[in-house]
Amino acid sequence: MDTGILLHCLSAWLLCMGLLAVTLRRNTLVMLMGIELMLNGVNLSFVTFSRELAQINGQLQVFFIITIAAVESAVGLSILVNVYRNFGSIKTDRTNTLRG
Amino acid sequence: MSDFVNSNLPLWILFLPLFGFVLNGLVYPVLAKGVSRTKNILAGSIAVAAMLGSFVAAVLGFLQLAQGSAALHTSVYQWVELSDFSVGLNLHLDRLSSVMTLIITGIGSLIHLYSIGYMSHEKGAARFFAYLNLFCFSMLLLVLSDNLLFVFFGWEGVGLCSYLLISYWYGESANADAARKAFLVNRVGDLGFVLAMCMLYAKFGTLTFAQLLSQVSPESAAFLTGVAILLFFAATGKSAQFPLYVWLPDAMAGPTPVSALIHAATMVTAGVYLFARMHFVFELTPAVMSVVAWTGALTALLGGTIALAQNDIKKVLAYSTVSQLGFMFLATGLGAYHAAVFHLMTHAFFKALLFLGAGSVIHACDGEQDMRNMGGLRKALPITHVTMLLGSAAIMGLPLFSGFFSKDEILFAAEAMPRGSMGLFAAGLLAAFLTAIYTVRMLQMSFWGKARKGIHGHESPLVMTLPLMVLALLATVGGFLGVPHEWAHRMGLSGHLISDWLAPVVPVAAFDMEGAPLSEGMVSLIAVALSVVGILIGRSMFKNNFGLPLPALGRLLEAKYFVDEFYTALFVRPLYKIGELVSKTLEARLLQNLGTWMGVGSAWSGDRLRTLQGGDLQVFALILLGGLSLIVAISLFWTNV
Numbered sequence: 221m222d223t224g225i226l227l228h229c230l231s232a233w234l235l236c237m238g239l240l241a242v243t244l245r246r247n248t249l250v251m252l253m254g255i256e257l258m259l260n261g262v263n264l265s266f267v268t269f270s271r272e273l274a275q276i277n278g279q280l281q282v283f284f285i286i287t288i289a290a291v292e293s294a295v296g297l298s299i300l301v302n303v304y305r306n307f308g309s310i311k312t313d314r315t316n317t318l319r320g
Numbered sequence: 321m322s323d324f325v326n327s328n329l330p331l332w333i334l335f336l337p338l339f340g341f342v343l344n345g346l347v348y349p350v351l352a353k354g355v356s357r358t359k360n361i362l363a364g365s366i367a368v369a370a371m372l373g374s375f376v377a378a379v380l381g382f383l384q385l386a387q388g389s390a391a392l393h394t395s396v397y398q399w400v401e402l403s404d405f406s407v408g409l410n411l412h413l414d415r416l417s418s419v420m421t422l423i424i425t426g427i428g429s430l431i432h433l434y435s436i437g438y439m440s441h442e443k444g445a446a447r448f449f450a451y452l453n454l455f456c457f458s459m460l461l462l463v464l465s466d467n468l469l470f471v472f473f474g475w476e477g478v479g480l481c482s483y484l485l486i487s488y489w490y491g492e493s494a495n496a497d498a499a500r501k502a503f504l505v506n507r508v509g510d511l512g513f514v515l516a517m518c519m520l521y522a523k524f525g526t527l528t529f530a531q532l533l534s535q536v537s538p539e540s541a542a543f544l545t546g547v548a549i550l551l552f553f554a555a556t557g558k559s560a561q562f563p564l565y566v567w568l569p570d571a572m573a574g575p576t577p578v579s580a581l582i583h584a585a586t587m588v589t590a591g592v593y594l595f596a597r598m599h600f601v602f603e604l605t606p607a608v609m610s611v612v613a614w615t616g617a618l619t620a621l622l623g624g625t626i627a628l629a630q631n632d633i634k635k636v637l638a639y640s641t642v643s644q645l646g647f648m649f650l651a652t653g654l655g656a657y658h659a660a661v662f663h664l665m666t667h668a669f670f671k672a673l674l675f676l677g678a679g680s681v682i683h684a685c686d687g688e689q690d691m692r693n694m695g696g697l698r699k700a701l702p703i704t705h706v707t708m709l710l711g712s713a714a715i716m717g718l719p720l721f722s723g724f725f726s727k728d729e730i731l732f733a734a735e736a737m738p739r740g741s742m743g744l745f746a747a748g749l750l751a752a753f754l755t756a757i758y759t760v761r762m763l764q765m766s767f768w769g770k771a772r773k774g775i776h777g778h779e780s781p782l783v784m785t786l787p788l789m790v791l792a793l794l795a796t797v798g799g800f801l802g803v804p805h806e807w808a809h810r811m812g813l814s815g816h817l818i819s820d821w822l823a824p825v826v827p828v829a830a831f832d833m834e835g836a837p838l839s840e841g842m843v844s845l846i847a848v849a850l851s852v853v854g855i856l857i858g859r860s861m862f863k864n865n866f867g868l869p870l871p872a873l874g875r876l877l878e879a880k881y882f883v884d885e886f887y888t889a890l891f892v893r894p895l896y897k898i899g900e901l902v903s904k905t906l907e908a909r910l911l912q913n914l915g916t917w918m919g920v921g922s923a924w925s926g927d928r929l930r931t932l933q934g935g936d937l938q939v940f941a942l943i944l945l946g947g948l949s950l951i952v953a954i955s956l957f958w959t960n961v
Contacts, residue, residue: 239945242938242941246938312936313936316934316937318935319934319936
């Protein structure tokens with residue numbers, strides 16, 4: 221089978237795993253890791269397309285995404301620290317006061 | 321300065337009364353506190369000054385027209401500007417408008433002046449003067465506008481002011497009822513006006529008189545019949561013709577100057593003006609015109625007979641106005657527009673005079689209006705008596721008084737015009753005969769004979785008698801503006817001034833001088849003879865008792881043929897019934913519960929929906945995902961289609 225297809229399948233699989241982690245796991249830390257996984261899935265997709273179409277744009281985009289992802293996890297982790305201070309836990313079933 | 325005034329004369333005529341209204345309205349809170357003669361006089365002076373200024377402008381405009389200008393045109397502003405429809409406030413002072421503005425501002429000024437005296441004992445008369453000025457503004461807008469839409473604004477404006485002034489003493493519910501009745505009956509007619517405008521616009525795409533005039537052609541006569549019927553219906557409402565005349569006698573609940581200005585001299589003649597202005601439509605619809613003529617004749621008889629049995633001095637004059645308006649409609653229906661406008665003018669003189677005289681009587685008798693409690697006022701009110709006599713002579717059509725010329729012209733038209741007939745002529749003669757009887761009866765009951773209830777009135781102050789004297793002069797000599805051509809040449813006058821003046825704007829009736837069954841002299845002779853007989857009959861019949869010789873007939877007439885009762889049974893009661901039904905079912909069951917249902921419904925659905933907002937971060941994430949998928953799905957679907 222063509223490497224391209226394999227890589228696309230891998231990126232889609234990474235995205236789905238990340239999505240599952242975000243939506244199903246109660247631990248907020250794991251949710252953050254899931255987000256990272258999704259971003260990396262997208263990165264892989266970009267790079268694959270870049271390779272297939274022989275264009276540099278996709279790889280360029282990946283650098284931006286890696287930067288944003290780093291910033292995002294820094295912000296996310298600092299939010300988590302505050303969440304832990306306020307609720308005494310980082311499980312999402314405890315941090316559910318924002319409801320109607 | 322003079323250029324500034326002269327170049328925009330229609331503007332000055334129209335807006336000075338509005339300025340007076342605004343000024344009086346603004347100072348009203350200051351003037352309204354307590355009864356004060358000075359404050360009332362101040363308010364009255366503002367109003368009179370505004371009207372006099374307007375009158376001067378109207379005279380200047382008249383002079384410019386007399387020097388040869390066809391019309392003075394001023395565009396004030398463009399109101400609606402669409403690709404195929406534009407309408408704006410454009411003032412057009414032509415010869416017909418000029419006659420109307422002179423009547424409105426001239427008689428208006430006199431009545432404003434009179435009101436200073438009449439309203440001096442009132443609390444906060446500034447309100448009265450403000451309304452009166454607003455009325456004059458609306459009426460002037462009605463006669464100056466160059467398109468039907470702004471005529472309609474004026475038409476509604478005078479209706480509104482009529483409502484406000486009839487219910488001026490709103491403390492008594494009878495006055496408020498009368499005002500409501502006037503307003504509602506007028507609305508019935510106004511519907512016709514609106515529909516006529518819609519039809520004209522749909523067909524010709526314009527509402528401007530000049531453009532309508534150029535586009536109307538005999539090919540569209542069938543269509544125009546509908547327009548003419550609707551316009552006639554509108555006119556019956558405003559000008560108190562059968563079957564919509566019932567509001568006018570009730571409108572006498574307002575202060576007497578209001579009755580003189582609005583319900584005798586100006587507003588009620590708006591229908592006649594409309595006919596003269598839209599003559600090009602009516603000329604193409606002879607069937608409608610004969611209906612108009614017969615309605616006028618019927619109304620003249622109806623008003624004249626009811627006036628025979630009324631005891632309220634203002635009610636007599638009100639029914640007399642209905643009757644005289646019938647004469648004007650008779651003339652318009654025959655196509656004798658100039659005769660109608662001429663009678664409109666002389667009627668404005670003598671009926672304003674009679675109303676103001678009646679007001680002077682009422683003022684002197686401390687608000688007494690029932691003539692059975694008067695009598696013998698001749699000595700107490702000498703000036704009022706003499707002026708009322710002159711006015712009565714004019715309305716009865718005694719030779720050389722103004723009503724003589726105008727009424728005889730209409731009677732002659734009734735038999736000499738192509739559309740005339742002996743039936744219309746006889747109806748007109750009978751109405752003229754009735755006029756003499758009820759006028760003498762009114763004089764007999766109020767001025768002559770012995771004082772009955774021992775009322776010792778006092779003559780009104782000069783500010784009230786001066787307008788009476790001026791109007792008496794006009795009512796006496798005003799007829800010489802319309803001396804018939806044949807006689808005018810013999811008398812050395814230049815001709816029939818009114819018809820010559822109006823000829824460029826309104827088609828002047830072609831009298832069939834040769835083919836007429838009776839010559840104009842014969843018509844005058846018969847009319848005068850009938851009037852004299854009427855006077856003698858009235859004098860002898862009502863010398864001692866004021867009822868008619870036939871008690872049953874008297875009761876029928878006093879009850880106004882039970883028309884009001886008939887309308888109550890036919891329209892008012894069923895409307896009340898429907899209203900009651902709606903309030904009991906629709907309102908009580910549905911509308912009142914609707915609010916509760918809406919509240920309960922929102923609470924219920926809110927209760928269901930709030931579970932979505934569970935506070936769980938991951939549910940939010942899922943919903944986010946769902947939304948995103950939906951958007952992606954839709955956009956994919958869209959691009960595929």
